[in-house]
Amino acid sequence: MKYQDEYRNRELVQGLAAHLENLVAGYAGTMTFMEVCGTHTMSIYQYGLRGLLPAQVRLISGPGCPVCVTPNSYLDKAIACCRIPGVVVATFGDMLRVPGTSSSLMEERAKGADVRIVYSPLDAVKLAATNPQLKVVFLGVGFETTAPTIAGSILAARQQGLGNFFVLAAHKTMPVPMAALASDPELAISGFICPAHVSTIIGADAYQPLARDYQRPCVITGFEPADVLQGVAMLAAQVVAGESRVEIQYSRAVKPQGNPKARAILDEVFAPCDAEWRGLGMIPGSGLAIREEFASFDAERMLPLTPELSREPTGCRCGDVLKGKITPFDCPLFEQTCTPEAPVGACMVSTEGTCAAAYKYGR
Amino acid sequence: MCLGVPMQVVSVDGTDAVAEIDGVRRDASLMLLDEEVKVGDYVIVHAGFAISKLDEAEALETLAIMRDIFDPEDMA
Amino acid sequence: MNDDLILLGHGSGGVLSHKLLSDLIIPALSGTPLSGQDDAAVLNIDAGRIAFTTDSYVVDPIFFPGGNIGSLAVNGTVNDLAMVGATPLYVSCGLIIEEGFSRKELSAIVTSMRQAADLAGVRIVTGDTKVVPRGKADRIFINTAGIGAFVTGQPLSGANAKLGDKVIVSGTIGDHGIAVMAAREGLSLATEIQSDCAALNGLVNEMLAMAGDSLRVLRDPTRGGVATTIKEIAVQSAVTITLDEAALPVDPAVRGVCSILGLDPLYVANEGKLLAVVAPAAAEALLERMRQHPLGKNSAIIGEVATAGVGKVQMKTAVGGVRSVEMLAGEQLPRIC
Numbered sequence: 001m002k003y004q005d006e007y008r009n010r011e012l013v014q015g016l017a018a019h020l021e022n023l024v025a026g027y028a029g030t031m032t033f034m035e036v037c038g039t040h041t042m043s044i045y046q047y048g049l050r051g052l053l054p055a056q057v058r059l060i061s062g063p064g065c066p067v068c069v070t071p072n073s074y075l076d077k078a079i080a081c082c083r084i085p086g087v088v089v090a091t092f093g094d095m096l097r098v099p100g101t102s103s104s105l106m107e108e109r110a111k112g113a114d115v116r117i118v119y120s121p122l123d124a125v126k127l128a129a130t131n132p133q134l135k136v137v138f139l140g141v142g143f144e145t146t147a148p149t150i151a152g153s154i155l156a157a158r159q160q161g162l163g164n165f166f167v168l169a170a171h172k173t174m175p176v177p178m179a180a181l182a183s184d185p186e187l188a189i190s191g192f193i194c195p196a197h198v199s200t201i202i203g204a205d206a207y208q209p210l211a212r213d214y215q216r217p218c219v220i221t222g223f224e225p226a227d228v229l230q231g232v233a234m235l236a237a238q239v240v241a242g243e244s245r246v247e248i249q250y251s252r253a254v255k256p257q258g259n260p261k262a263r264a265i266l267d268e269v270f271a272p273c274d275a276e277w278r279g280l281g282m283i284p285g286s287g288l289a290i291r292e293e294f295a296s297f298d299a300e301r302m303l304p305l306t307p308e309l310s311r312e313p314t315g316c317r318c319g320d321v322l323k324g325k326i327t328p329f330d331c332p333l334f335e336q337t338c339t340p341e342a343p344v345g346a347c348m349v350s351t352e353g354t355c356a357a358a359y360k361y362g363r
Numbered sequence: 364m365c366l367g368v369p370m371q372v373v374s375v376d377g378t379d380a381v382a383e384i385d386g387v388r389r390d391a392s393l394m395l396l397d398e399e400v401k402v403g404d405y406v407i408v409h410a411g412f413a414i415s416k417l418d419e420a421e422a423l424e425t426l427a428i429m430r431d432i433f434d435p436e437d438m439a
Numbered sequence: 440m441n442d443d444l445i446l447l448g449h450g451s452g453g454v455l456s457h458k459l460l461s462d463l464i465i466p467a468l469s470g471t472p473l474s475g476q477d478d479a480a481v482l483n484i485d486a487g488r489i490a491f492t493t494d495s496y497v498v499d500p501i502f503f504p505g506g507n508i509g510s511l512a513v514n515g516t517v518n519d520l521a522m523v524g525a526t527p528l529y530v531s532c533g534l535i536i537e538e539g540f541s542r543k544e545l546s547a548i549v550t551s552m553r554q555a556a557d558l559a560g561v562r563i564v565t566g567d568t569k570v571v572p573r574g575k576a577d578r579i580f581i582n583t584a585g586i587g588a589f590v591t592g593q594p595l596s597g598a599n600a601k602l603g604d605k606v607i608v609s610g611t612i613g614d615h616g617i618a619v620m621a622a623r624e625g626l627s628l629a630t631e632i633q634s635d636c637a638a639l640n641g642l643v644n645e646m647l648a649m650a651g652d653s654l655r656v657l658r659d660p661t662r663g664g665v666a667t668t669i670k671e672i673a674v675q676s677a678v679t680i681t682l683d684e685a686a687l688p689v690d691p692a693v694r695g696v697c698s699i700l701g702l703d704p705l706y707v708a709n710e711g712k713l714l715a716v717v718a719p720a721a722a723e724a725l726l727e728r729m730r731q732h733p734l735g736k737n738s739a740i741i742g743e744v745a746t747a748g749v750g751k752v753q754m755k756t757a758v759g760g761v762r763s764v765e766m767l768a769g770e771q772l773p774r775i776c
Binding site for chain 3: 001004008009010013014017045046047048049050051052092093094096097117118119120123142146225226339340341350359360
């Protein structure tokens with residue numbers, strides 16, 4: 001397929017690996033790069049890219065899987081939604097297995113709740129339009145890539161005059177927690193592999209403070225294996241040269257200014273708010289809430305939710321994994337009580353989660 | 364996060380398009396795009412929305428840089 | 440009154456049951472008016488050793504491109520028998536039908552069961568039909584059991600893989616699972632992908648005739664896909680198997696759906712494919728023979744038994760990396776973000 005196969009070419013990948021090896025040959029220390037996006041994490045595991053990296057280069061996985069950073073309290077609300085008679089919860093497939101405090105959507109479905117997997121939030125709008133007797137609640141999770149699609153769906157529902165389409169919103173934004181991680185003295189991050197598709201929306205400027213104020217090189221990198229190796233090589237070159245800039249490796253899809261129209265639609269429907277991140281805690285200004293004008297589409301405002309008292313799981317070190325402080329193998333629960341079949345923390349739940357990827361591909 | 368795939372646009376009707384990858388077709392909304400999208404263009408589709416139009420010149424440029432990098436001395 | 444509906448009374452054992460059996464099920468399945476009237480089928484089998492298997496089918500949707508729950512129920516059981524090296528002979532048919540199900544659809548299902556049985560050369564010799572109240576089953580469930588005989592040769596087992604053996608897959612992977620998933624509402628994907636649902640005993644016969652004892656293991660990678668089945672073989676045989684990602688045959692459209700939904704074709708179900716572990720000296724010739732067969736034309740050598748011990752599977756990725764392959768955990772869900 002065009003725009004995929006070219007960047008999965010074996011010779012190209014091997015060549016880039018050799019280039020990277022040469023680039024860091026004279027470098028004495030270790031460079032630690034954090035990929036903040038779960039799809040990068042998946043790509044690195046799936047193609048076995050770690051084995052192609054020189055010894056001086058270490059990759060760690062950050063908080064870039066929306067399912068992983070969604071706290072129990074959100075899941076408990078989603079579960080409360082699907083327990084209301086006449087409510088259908090529509091969601092991306094990833095959310096089904098995520099444990100809340102004492103249940104999960106999959107468990108609720110087994111007990112009779114109507115939980116449906118959709119590919120697009122527009123499918124949920126269609127579901128609401130064709131079933132006026134039901135209340136359809138879409139679970140709005142995701143970063144700046146996904147938030148505009150939810151905003152667009154709310155606009156579509158308003159245009160169609162639907163009174164039975166709601167969103168339970170827990171969107172998060174990316175650069176804010178990256179700054180929090182960059183300023184954490186316990187974490188020695190040499191640079192960021194910046195997310196590919198988030199950046200199609202927010203553009204390159206959003207990372208300027210990281211490069212300028214925190215002296216962390218940033219490279220917006222595509223998801224194909226050759227993209228990842230080239231992105232890492234661009235980061236390594238900056239480190240070797242002692243520079244700190246924002247560069248775009250994934251220039252076929254990401255423009256410096258991003259996608260202004262998608263951002264405008266996002267801003268029309270959502271306003272920044274404080275948000276709780278699993279493992280990272282409350283980060284001011286890192287979330288998106290549905291604006292007052294669109295309150296009639298907000299599940300939290302419109303539905304009588306009575307979630308249980310939320311607790312985060314004990315012993316789970318998802319937070320440290322998300323921060324890149326430890327690898328999954330360092331967590332005492334990993335492979336013991338926490339497995340993809342019976343996940344404790346959300347990093348094991350999503351196939352993109354650091355722990356699930358490590359379990360599946362990394363041993 | 365943010366799984367998106369490059370798909371080729373096969374029909375356009377206002378902001379509604381149909382896009383294809385490897386013979387698989389799916390509706391894709393163009394409402395998030397500023398640029399004009401024509402049949403034959405490639406877009407990144409995420410959750411049923413085109414979020415970015417792919418730039419062929421940039422794609423070829425990236426490939427050229429990748430190839431140039433490792434040609435002579437690196438592989439020696 | 441709508442005479443297309445299956446009613447609770449059709450499972451009561453009384454007159455309605457008899458009418459459903461004699462009007463619809465028996466004519467379709469056996470074609471002989473007398474069969475199915477006694478409490479058990481009486482069979483003659485000239486073999487000292489038989490294979491016996493059972494499987495239940497609950498697929499949703501029940502009609503999908505390339506087959507339906509009926510053809511799947513026959514082929515699945517035929518294949519389970521073929522994978523141990525037995526010649527499939529007889530199949531049973533247990534139907535659990537939800538009240539209100541359509542007679543027309545039931546007729547289509549049992550007709551395709553008969554067609555699948557004829558194609559595979561097996562007979563459906565006994566069965567049972569129950570009707571449960573609405574909501575107690577999802578439209579229709581089918582259980583089939585099957586008996587096969589060992590005419591010649593020894594039973595095959597997943598524990599027989601040996602160092603140096605080659606691993607062959609009989610065609611493109613993931614077709615069934617993706618055809619079924621794409622047909623489900625909610626995802627709205629338009630594809631031409633057909634399920635690979637087929638009986639493999641004909642192909643297996645040819646493979647056994649040619650390779651004999653060199654054929655060490657046969658398995659059909661159904662739920663859990665190729666990854667899970669290969670891992671099972673590695674564990675059972677206590678060997679490490681290495682797979683070559685570049686050699687894996689994947690239909691482009693299956694790859695496309697997998698890209699869109701974030702799935703890995705290695706974990707997607709197949710219903711008409713087999714994995715063979717074969718001695719290295721016999722591998723190339725067997726591969727050529729498999730490619731002559733209509734159900735094996737895309738066969739490929741995808742890996743080998745690299746080391747004795749441990750029960751691991753490793754994949755050489757298409758770009759030259761290495762990753763380990765584990766069993767599927769839970770169900771594979773479409774992901775997006």
